[in-house]
Amino acid sequence: MSPKRHRYRESQKAAARLAQTEATDAANPSPAQRYQAFKANQQSPELYEFQALFDFPLDDFQIEACQVLDKDQDVLVSAPTSAGKTIVGLYGIFLALRQGKRLFYTTPIKALSNQKYLELVELFGGENVGLLTGDTAINGDAAIIVMTTEVLRNMIYAAAPLADLGYVVMDEVHYLSDHFRGPVWEEIIIHLDAAVRLISLSATISNANVFAQWLQTLRGPTTVVSTSVRPVPLKHFMVSASGEILPLFAKGEVGGHLNRALLAQAAQQVMPRRGRMPRRIRADRPAVARSLEQQDLLPAIVFIFSRQGCNDAAAQVFDAGLRFTTKPEADQIRLEIETNLAGFSQGDLSAIDVSNWEETLAAGIAPHHAGLLPIQKQLTESLFAKGLIRLVFATETLALGINMPARTVVLESLN
Structure with a gap:
């Protein structure tokens, strides 16, 4: 038998073994495969269509949070920075446009509102998106309005017509703990119509379940969806008085031993002179x-x-x-x-x-x-x-x- 024909026969046998293995796996799926199939069956047609808009698969926590909205419930998403919490807000926008309702996307500061406005215009078109801050008013009758939290609070107190409002996204909702701006968030949560779905996006917080219980007391069923996975790792550095940037830890690893070179510089810089307080550097x-x-x-x-x-x-x-x-x-x-x-x-x-x-x-x-x-x-x-x-x-x-x-x-x- 020629070497070429031998390789061909071997490849045919390998293909047959692979087909048999796949057939066996299909007949006897593993627990993980059964779980994935179960999750897939729980997804609504709207969620399937929404996922097709992206060229990457959604993470489990994103899918879980979107499924909460499919159940017509409020959701609190707690995840690290850059984990992709905004995807859940985008799904709220997708549902609002499908249902002929309006969505308000609220942020604590104007800079974030300006940026979210530009992002949403690019995704959903300028005719569908507006902006309301203390400085700017653009397309105020649009289906999607990006605004600062103070604007929404003032609209509620002014009894502005909000009958067609279906969803409110509260971005950076952990800012509720801020002594100055926090009460604005509380007033919105307390006075917003309970029929409006509230999508709360937060950085990781230790008391997410306690916070959700308070939300549930005020507004009805609220589900917490959280993840601690940080997709962008953090590295810590310290700056010396001379402007040199040194790793905080010996091997650049969080939780390791402190960098000895950094400790030596710090000792020299803050060592108090006799009889005097250390000077601020x-x-x-x-x-x-x-x-x-x-x-x-x-x-x-x-x-x-x-x-x-x-x-x-x-x-x-x-x-x-x-x-x-x-x-x-x-x-x-x-x-x-x-x-x-x-x-x-x-x-x-x-x-x-x-x-x-x-x-x-x-x-x-x-x-x-x-x-x-x-x-x-x-x-x-x-x-x-x-x-x-x-x-x-x-x-x-x-x-x-x-x-x-x-x-x-x-x-x-x-x-």
């Missing part, structure tokens, strides 16, 4: 920016929690000669800024010192805080999302669920 901002660039940790958001501190930091890094953009990228940034500010008078532009602000952004550096004009914040967010801004100095205005392409987050101070 702040790392050199341009040196930190250089280290971030050298270690390939950009784009980054640096939280300073001071408006003037954000402005000062951006100016310091720019004045130190650091540039994080190429010439074509800088030209594109200038073009977008000048196009978006074309309707402003020269006097208005001079009042906000737009020339220096534009050149700072063209270098890939930006401040972001509530003291800026809404258009300035929106441009910064848009340019950062496009990968043109590489270093943002921000207050808490970018601290809540902002889906920006940041590789690193830096906390300049913990108090």
Whole structure:
């Protein structure tokens, strides 16, 4: 027998064995296969069609949460950042459009509302999506409205007509614990019509079941769907006073031994002089920016929690000669800024010192805080999302669920 014919016969035998194995598996499925088949049978036609919109399979927790909505119940989704909680909100939108109802997508801050609005316009079309914040009102009669929580609270108290409202998504609902904004969330949960389905999306919280019991007392059946799987692993670093960035742990592993080199530097920096309190040390901002660039940790958001501190930091890094953009990228940034500010008078532009602000952004550096004009914040967010801004100095205005392409987050101070 020739070698070629031998290989052919062997391949035929292998194919026959595979077919027999598959037939045996089909006749005697494993417990895992039976469970998967059971789950598949529980899915509604709407959920099947919704999953077909994506080029990736949904995770189990996403499917489970969507099935809760199919049962016409409220759902609380607790999952780590970047786990994909938004998918459940998108399914609520899918159902609302199918049922001819409206959906309000609420967020705690304007920056997140602006970003969600742009995302949903891309997915569902500008004619179906609107935006309501303290700064902006776009397409207020649309089927899907993105808004800040304060806007929805005010609508409820003003007895605005909400008869066609079918769903409310409360993004970043763990923010309920915030002393300042938390009561707004509580008021919405208490006063929102119980017939409206509430989709609560939260980062992982230890008391999710207790929270859900409170929701159930107020609004009826509420199911908790949670996962602790973090798809994007976290690495921890510390910055020395000289701006050097060192791993917090010896091997970069969370829970391991602390880095000895870091401990030695920390001892030198905080060692009190005789008879004096240890002085507070702040790392050199341009040196930190250089280290971030050298270690390939950009784009980054640096939280300073001071408006003037954000402005000062951006100016310091720019004045130190650091540039994080190429010439074509800088030209594109200038073009977008000048196009978006074309309707402003020269006097208005001079009042906000737009020339220096534009050149700072063209270098890939930006401040972001509530003291800026809404258009300035929106441009910064848009340019950062496009990968043109590489270093943002921000207050808490970018601290809540902002889906920006940041590789690193830096906390300049913990108090």
